[in-house]
Amino acid sequence: MASNTVRERILRSGRRITPQRDAIAGILERAEQPVSAQELCDAVGEVDPQIGRATVFRTLQSLMEAGLVQRITIPGAETRYLLCSTAEHHHHLVCRECGAVEELPERGVASFLARVEREHRFLVDHATFDVYGTCARCAGREPEPAARP
Amino acid sequence: MASNTVRERILRSGRRITPQRDAIAGILERAEQPVSAQELCDAVGEVDPQIGRATVFRTLQSLMEAGLVQRITIPGAETRYLLCSTAEHHHHLVCRECGAVEELPERGVASFLARVEREHRFLVDHATFDVYGTCARCAGREPEPAARP
DNA sequence: CTGATATTGATACCTGATATCATCAGTTGC
DNA sequence: GCAACTGATGATATCAGGTATCAATATCAG
Known part of the structure; x- marks a missing residue:
């Protein structure tokens, strides 16, 4: 279902599927609201404390390039990331x-x-x-x- | 003229005029383009190297609160500041x-x-x-x- | 002029994000 | 299935923009 779609979309953009990306995409998918980088790092840490900050940011970067994620920059507030249904x-x-x-x-x-x-x-x-x-x-x-x- | 207006607008917002604010407002006024914080710090340093970064940011904050300055947040690029003609x-x-x-x-x-x-x-x-x-x-x-x- | 108070400058600090680099793991061709 | 090529990872250091602290100073109302 949706999880599969995200995987497919990652693959289709010429990127590899890794457990880390799976975990991060899953968290974004389950979040009904856009999440800040900090929240995402925390949530990722609960799934697998091994996953580093750099990977989280790199994955966000990749997903943004693939059009799966949008960054919402609210002036004066935290930047948030959102898994978008459409590229x-x-x-x-x-x-x-x-x-x-x-x-x-x-x-x-x-x-x-x-x-x-x-x-x-x-x-x-x-x-x-x-x-x-x-x-x-x-x-x-x-x-x-x-x-x- | 314009300089006077900026001073007036600062005063009217219940803030004091200081040489630092004058200098910063002047730079923003002369800039035809929105400037980044770094550019502003550099330009301020040329006018008076004594003026610290904190003052620059505080002044921007004040001017934003007074409606004289708007912050332009371009996702993936530098945040820029712009002296606006209208509040x-x-x-x-x-x-x-x-x-x-x-x-x-x-x-x-x-x-x-x-x-x-x-x-x-x-x-x-x-x-x-x-x-x-x-x-x-x-x-x-x-x-x-x-x-x- | 004078005093209450806003403002400053130096510095340390914080957070979000990126660069580096050796190591590791998906994917591909066989 | 296996090796190897290449992309991805994690730890760490680092950076940039921005904020907090606090003693010292300057502004402006009276």
Whole structure:
């Protein structure tokens, strides 16, 4: 299933499958939220304390190059890594409450980018569009229960 | 003029004017491109070698809080700092060729964000939208003259 | 001018990430 | 299955950007 797919995707990108990569990909796969490098190192250490930091970062690098992982750089916060369901370029809706990340497909942004290109006479090569806020699930709950009778 | 405005803006934010802040703001003001922390430290050192790195970073912090400076975090590249003409939230078009930065006003993005909110039932709090590509001026020149007869 | 207080500079420190390099293990051809 | 070629690993050192500490200093309101 999914695990197999990740393995296949790693193989297809001309990389080798190793227990370390398996472990790291598995952790990313099980994480519903993007994880920081530190969290990932800790989680990896629980699976196999032998796995070194360098391997974790190298694996992230490889997976990013293969398009399996995206790095989410939140200004003023930790950089996080996310296993993406698609290798296509896309953007993220990050919930500040629960940390959940929703993927915003490129085509949702394309028409907007086209307008930017037209209005600014700017040849767009790459755009990062990360949106922070509150997801539907968290917005449903009351954030301040004490504020209500 | 502009220098005065920066001073005023610093003062209005309840901060003191110091020669160090003056120097740092001046460098940012004269830079047409966003500068990295390292570049800024170097440039500051040329003005006054006494000014320490900590002061540079603290000043950047202060100016960011005051809305005078924005930090541009390019994944996989250096973080850069940019003196912005407006304290309002806005986005950037960064030219990869010449490094020039064009400001994209929030209102240009607002309607797009509204659609995202509607379609994803997501309450947008903050969005960073940084676009990389080629500006009109650089696109006008031939990037590969050898490729043409 | 003067004092309360924000600011500074030197330094140490932290975290995320990368470089090095000898060793090890997948993969491939047979 | 086996050897060997090559990519991957782990330990370590190192780097860069950025922050914390703290005594000394400078700013600005009164």
